[in-house]
Every structure is written in C-alpha cells, then in structure tokens.
Amino acid sequence: MELYPINLKLAGRRCAVVGGGAVAERKVRTMLAAGARVHVFSPMLTPGLSRVYKDGRLHWTPRAYQPGDLHNFFIVICATDQAEVNRQAAAEARSAGALVNLADSPELSDFHVPAQITRGDLLITVATGGGSPALARRLKEDIAARYGPxxxxxxxxxxxxxxxxxxxxxxxxxxxxxxxxxxxxxxxxxxxxxxxxxxxxxxxxxxxxxxxxx
Structure with missing residues (x-):
C-alpha cells in the first residue's frame, strides 16, 4: 500500500494517547514537541510521563480507557499492551472522525509515525510502512550522523x-x-x-x- 507523506501542524490540536507506558511516552513527547494538547488515558504513567504531567504539560485521566472517552480529538494513538483494547479504542476514535494509530498494528492504522531527525527547522523522516522499525532506526542513525546541528x-x-x-x-x-x-x-x-x-x-x-x- 502506498502512503501519502505529510507533515501535520498539531499546535493547539487536541490529541489523545490510550496507554501510559514507554511506547506511549515516546508518542506523547513527539506530539508535545509539535505543540499539541495531549490527553492520556491510563491507570499508570511512566516516571517520564509523570514528570511531564506534574509540569502541567499533559492532561491525564488516571484510569483505563472507557467507551465515550475519545470524542473531539484530532489524533488518537492506541498504545496499551492489550490488543483488544487498542482495537476498541481505535474503532471509537475513528468513528468520531479522528486519525488513528495503533502502536501494535501498523496495518490497521490511518497513519504511521516515522523515525525523525530534527535539526532546528530541518525535519528529516524515515518510514518503512511499519514493515521494519529496526531498519528505520538504523537509517535514522546513519542520516543523523551525516546531517549535524x-x-x-x-x-x-x-x-x-x-x-x-x-x-x-x-x-x-x-x-x-x-x-x-x-x-x-x-x-x-x-x-x-x-x-x-x-x-x-x-x-x-x-x-x-x-x-x-x-
């Protein structure tokens, strides 16, 4: 399947992340760096996400996702360790008009989050269509070494x-x-x-x- 490459402006946009683990933290940090207003649904947060929350940069509902949570979001990322919960959340978010990413199922996602190298206003991304995150990371390292600050x-x-x-x-x-x-x-x-x-x-x-x- 061919993908349409695009850079989205997330400044001020409401985005949700279902899950509070390490994968969720990576997604949250990327969206916050783009200026998004991020809301996390999870009983627990990683220490890193807890610090972000205490700094007032994150909205947090301290419980598991429930039906009815995911309305009025622009992007929803489903990143729990339970595949069925991710799929249920994705179905609700998509029906409400959000763009959806399932961290454990690239083939069911509306979009993939590429590996990225940022040098000020220069943004270089690497994507493999979800086929090989390891290759994307390797290429990212090679490109980062070539294009410095x-x-x-x-x-x-x-x-x-x-x-x-x-x-x-x-x-x-x-x-x-x-x-x-x-x-x-x-x-x-x-x-x-x-x-x-x-x-x-x-x-x-x-x-x-x-x-x-x-």
Whole structure:
C-alpha cells in the first residue's frame, strides 16, 4: 500500500494517547514537541510521563480507557499492551472522525509515525510502512550522523537574512544564485566549527553579490 507523506501542524490540536507506558511516552513527547494538547488515558504513567504531567504539560485521566472517552480529538494513538483494547479504542476514535494509530498494528492504522531527525527547522523522516522499525532506526542513525546541528543553524541564519534577501533579490535567477552560493560545504563547515559570525557574513555577501548580477 502506498502512503501519502505529510507533515501535520498539531499546535493547539487536541490529541489523545490510550496507554501510559514507554511506547506511549515516546508518542506523547513527539506530539508535545509539535505543540499539541495531549490527553492520556491510563491507570499508570511512566516516571517520564509523570514528570511531564506534574509540569502541567499533559492532561491525564488516571484510569483505563472507557467507551465515550475519545470524542473531539484530532489524533488518537492506541498504545496499551492489550490488543483488544487498542482495537476498541481505535474503532471509537475513528468513528468520531479522528486519525488513528495503533502502536501494535501498523496495518490497521490511518497513519504511521516515522523515525525523525530534527535539526532546528530541518525535519528529516524515515518510514518503512511499519514493515521494519529496526531498519528505520538504523537509517535514522546513519542520516543523523551525516546531517549535524549545523544544518539547523544554517536555516536559522537564512531566516535571519530572509527579509533583506527578498528586497535585494527580485528575480528567480538572483534567488537561484543565492541558494547556490550559500548551500555549500564552506558555510556548513563554518557553522560546524562554531564560526557563526563568519558564516552569516558569507551568506550576506552571497545575497549582495547575487543582487548585483546583471
């Protein structure tokens, strides 16, 4: 089955997680990082989730999921250690219009959560359609080693000079020249070595030179 890749904006969205174990914790942390309003249904929480709850970043119903719980959620993740409970919760959530993920049954899910590498605003994801989480983790490790924090720092610098760049570079040709000049090993190496001022100067110089081309 082919999947449609998409990055969702979860900021302010109500999302639910059924279960409070280690798998649930990973799902919760990812959604919280995206700005979601997360509600957990579980008798118990991992120590990590307990700390998140005590920090006021998590809504928690301290009991097992019950029918009627899963209305008005955008995403529902079913992550208990009981397959039948996951399926029952998934059926209710889906009938209420939510997108559903069953941690133990990728084939029954509406979506899969890919392995991800985050470098500032740079987001790289790896998915195997649920076929091999181990391969996804291995590829994630390889990609993470290749693309370090300097790529996120590069994007932050470009955002910093974006307004000036738009004023200087009026044509598509000029903008193309700018990207060609700045996305190069020299700028990235400067950032990798902590030379942020030099990297910014190089980016601004590239914008000036591109803007002066005839």
């Amino acid at each position: 300097e790529y996120g720092e590069y994007l932050a610098l470009v955002a910093k000079v974006r307004a000036d760049m738009k004023n200087r570079l009026a044509t598509a040709r000029e903008r193309e020249g700018f990207w060609r000049e700045t996305i190069d090993p020299d700028v990235l190496n400067l950032l990798k070595n902590g030379k942020f001022t030099e990297a910014e100067e190089r980016i601004r110089h590239a914008a000036c030179c591109a803007g002066s081309e005839s």
